[in-house]
Amino acid sequence: MNKLYSVLKYLGYFALLYILAGAGINGAIFPFAVGLFLSLVWCGEKCYILAPLFIAATLLHGFSVPALISSSFTALSILLITGIHYKLKKQVKLSLYFVYALISQIGFVFSEVYFNSAVLTTFLSVVGSVLFMQCCNQIFSAILVRGFAYKLSSLEIISACVLLGAISCGLTAYNFWGFELIKLFAVFMVLFSAYTFNVSATLVVGITMGLGSLLFANNPELLAPFSLFSLTAVTFKSKYKFIPALALIAVDLCLGYFVGVYYSYSYISVIPCVLAAATFLFIPNRILENVSGVISSNSNSVAMRNVVNRSREGLTRRLYNLSEVFGEMDYVFRSMIKGGMSKEEVKEILLGEIKEKVCADCKEKNYCHRVCQAETEKVLSELVNCALERGRTTLLDVPSHLTSRCSRVSNLVSVINNLTAQYKQYASFMNNLDASRVLIAEQLSGVSKIMKNLAGEVNKNVIFDAGRENTLIDELTYNNIVCADAVIYEQNTDVTSATLVVRNEDAEKVKIPSIVSKVCGNKMVVADSVASSRSGYRVLTLKTAPKYDVIFGSSSCTKEGSEKSGDCFSLIRIENDKFMFALCDGMGSGEKAEKASSLAIGLIENFYKAGFDNDIILSSVNKLLSLNREEVFSALDICVMDLKQGIADFIKMGAPNSFIKHESEISMVESGALPLGIVQDAPPAINKTVLSTGDYVFLCTDGITDSFESNEKLKEFINNLKATNPQTLAETLVEKAVENSGGSAGDDMTVLVAKIFEKA
Structure with a gap:
């Protein structure tokens, strides 16, 4: 499968080289085939395959000694240069490659000046080939490196238009007894664009192909018809594809037979329109929808960004609800806190226990707790106080008047010490239990506050800035940083955030923060860098730098x-x-x-x-x-x-x-x-x-x-x-x-x- 794909790819390159070999500006300046060849080599395609394809395409279009010399010298010199760099394992910088591109055309300059004495057109062809190479670098780098899953920058869109114009210029050269390949190509591209691109892009496609045809012979014959084709296609576009197809054929017939726009027109002249329309009708709707989906995903989707803000609103409500839940749990745990008893309450309970354990069956009970009640209560209270404060009480703490009349003094001291020890153990346990409940309650309260703060942050609508996003991609591309996608948004007037999808080798470039800062209008720093879901890319998040x-x-x-x-x-x-x-x-x-x-x-x-x-x-x-x-x-x-x-x-x-x-x-x-x-x-x-x-x-x-x-x-x-x-x-x-x-x-x-x- 990979081998078949490779064969088809290089056959496509050969077809492009052959078409562009005949694409001349007013029949005198031919920069396009050389520029395409140089660009494909720069973008990493196999030079040893492209070199013979370039020579063959040039000679098949028109064999001549100057063509043989120029094409062979260009192909072999680039093949030699890339081979040397490959052997030395040194990457060719773009600035140096421009020099190589100029050197590779020495053979072309020599043959044109020597055989044709065409100095000015030769100079323009060389300069034009280098400029066209850079245009192709932009679009082929975007397609071959990033793929179709990300939107093109403004510079890449312009480069694509230049390439489309060059192809149209080359196809204009092929006219077989009134059968024009350029019209076949133009009608198909207009119909295809109408169902995959937006209205403005479809109009640009038609105008660009008309301008490309104009370059070939300095003749505006096809500029108006192709522009009208685009306007017709977007006007009659519907779910029934045959309607715009028939409309384009009807427009071509009207322009040819009744308006007389074309210099010559016959029944053969309408055949390219019919074939292009038929080819378009055979394309399954599913394919058109898939292509349109990929392309439209690159556009600034207002609906998608609105969904983001609507999702944030839903998340805000859930966060507030969660905050309330944790707040209620905090209240429940705090209500479970028992708290400690007062010292008087503890003494009262302990005194009751002491009387029950020591004095309940004593024959002197009535005397001690009725006749001498006040005195007995005071002594017991002092002994309990002593045990609570010092940890235990002893016989030395018992007053002599109680010792003289009570036969259970030792038992009394022992019971007081045991009860106070049990109370302290219980009090410690309850204090720890309450402390644990307070600790849990505080954590729940903290989580509740965090949820509420998050809800407040999420509740603010995100303001996207599509204009600056396109500018940012353009600036990064100009600085040789491949940016597959960029999103710039603001949550408040103080903080701007930018998210970039860049190649791994570009992610560490120090230029990125300064470029983003320039576009956003304030100092930006990289806040986060994570691997992208797409292999070979990283997602960088930049935020407004603090003062x-x-x-x-x-x-x-x-x-x-x-x-x-x-x-x-x-x-x-x-x-x-x-x-x-x-x-x-x-x-x-x-x-x-x-x-x-x-x-x-x-x-x-x-x-x-x-x-x-x-x-x-x-x-x-x-x-x-x-x-x-x-x-x-x-x-x-x-x-x-x-x-x-x-x-x-x-x-x-x-x-x-x-x-x-x-x-x-x-x-x-x-x-x-x-x-x-x-x-x-x-x-x-x-x-x-x-x-x-x-x-x-x-x-x-x-x-x-x-x-x-x-x-x-x-x-x-x-x-x-x-x-x-x-x-x-x-x-x-x-x-x-x-x-x-x-x-x-x-x-x-x-x-x-x-x-x-x-x-x-």
């Missing part, structure tokens, strides 16, 4: 004698315009501290990536760590930068002070709050700061801050640093901290430095 960007530096030093550092840090991009860097210092040093800080950082990273709010993230992480049976304490220092507005949120839980180095001064972000994992409901210390371009943010663990005598000394040292590279700044600060500690780290030391700068 600022950030670079980082980090440096660490493990405590002397410790195998692992208890410090852990993270640098992640949360969104296109938000960056988070966090520093976590686990309690102590070594493997246990490292595990604690890694656990906290991992949780925080994932929560932020999921889109949860700061309050929910820190509250949830704190509760999760405090539920751990082991004492897992971690100092947490987070900075979230909004690169669009230049605002930084500092979130601290037990972390030391942070510092912001400005151009001429330094400011301090003070620490606060308890570390993670100590108290479940400990709130974080949050500070919001506006940053300027050139500011440096320093996050340090206590190993760094404790090595300096005071915060003022640390501020002074940072302020006097002259380096501009964040990595150098981080390393210098760690080195100074180690030096202050006597040459060895007394604690784990870590520094993160971030520099914010305005994008050019």
Whole structure:
């Protein structure tokens, strides 16, 4: 099957070469066959097959010594050049190929000047062949490389029109006793275009073929008829194909017999129209529909884009409904929280249990609880208080007047201790159960908010920009970047997005963001790059770049004698315009501290990536760590930068002070709050700061801050640093901290430095 396809393909190339060999502008300038041959070689077709086909097509059209010399020299020189590049495994650049194209026509120049003394027409033929080669490069690259599944750029459409005009010019040369091949070709193409292209494209096809015929003999005889053919076809187009076919034949008869447009007309002259119409009628409707479907899929479908927005509306409703579901689940879990009893309520219950277990069958019961009720109640209450506060009570806590009259003092103390221990165990269980319910409720509330925010984002209609899409494809094509498709859309006035389908070898080209930025009118950056469903292509997503960007530096030093550092840090991009860097210092040093800080950082990273709010993230992480049976304490220092507005949120839980180095001064972000994992409901210390371009943010663990005598000394040292590279700044600060500690780290030391700068 592949072999048959290859044979048919090269037969088609030969037919095109033969037609274009006779396509001359006013019978004097012949640039088209050479240009087509050079273009096919450039587009990767086999030169060793095309070379003899080109020579044969040229000589079959009109054998002569100049034709033999010129065609042979062109074919053999290109064959030699491509062979050398293939042997050296070096790809031919387009600029160099233009030079080769000119060199390959030295034989043509020599033969024309020597035999015919045609200097001007020879010059125009050479220049025209190179220009036509570039036109063919555009259209053949689009078809052979991208295929028909993607829309053509404006430049490629113009190139296709030039090729169609050249073919029409060549076919005009063939007139057999009134049977014109150009009319056969034109009628078929007009009918085919009417059922596969839109109205304007069909009109352009007819006019282009008329202009091609005009080039051949400087005769406009066919320009008006072909234009009228197109207009007739689109006017009479219906589901019955024979109607426009008959209409075209009728128009041709009227123009020939009654209007007298043609110089000569006979019954033979109408045969090409009849044959073309008959051929078109034999094409199954299914094929026309498939071709039309492929071509129309390349157009800017308003309906398709409307479907996108309608789908977003449906998705918005579902997201809002899901948000309500998670909100209700949050309410249900919060309503299940029992809460703890007051101390007085606990004492009352415990006192009742004590009386039941110790005094129920005692013969002195009436005396103790009736005669001496107030005194007995006071003693028992004090003993229960003692057990609740200290964990247990002893015989020494029992007053002497009770010991003298009660024979069950030892049993009383034992029962009080057992009951308070049971209560504490129960209270701990209930507290943990309530904490778990609160934790789940907070997560459900967070998911509900995320769903609601997503619904708000999706609810905004996407505004597509078809005009800029075509301009973008043209610009990329001009820069030798094959773009199969492009979509530009806006969700709001601040953010523009562009999605491109480009070849794998073009996906990494640095020109792409600058070209997209030029077309979109603002700075664009690549936000995502994924493999396309079509082999050999990637899908690039570019978005409006935030005003600022950030670079980082980090440096660490493990405590002397410790195998692992208890410090852990993270640098992640949360969104296109938000960056988070966090520093976590686990309690102590070594493997246990490292595990604690890694656990906290991992949780925080994932929560932020999921889109949860700061309050929910820190509250949830704190509760999760405090539920751990082991004492897992971690100092947490987070900075979230909004690169669009230049605002930084500092979130601290037990972390030391942070510092912001400005151009001429330094400011301090003070620490606060308890570390993670100590108290479940400990709130974080949050500070919001506006940053300027050139500011440096320093996050340090206590190993760094404790090595300096005071915060003022640390501020002074940072302020006097002259380096501009964040990595150098981080390393210098760690080195100074180690030096202050006597040459060895007394604690784990870590520094993160971030520099914010305005994008050019």
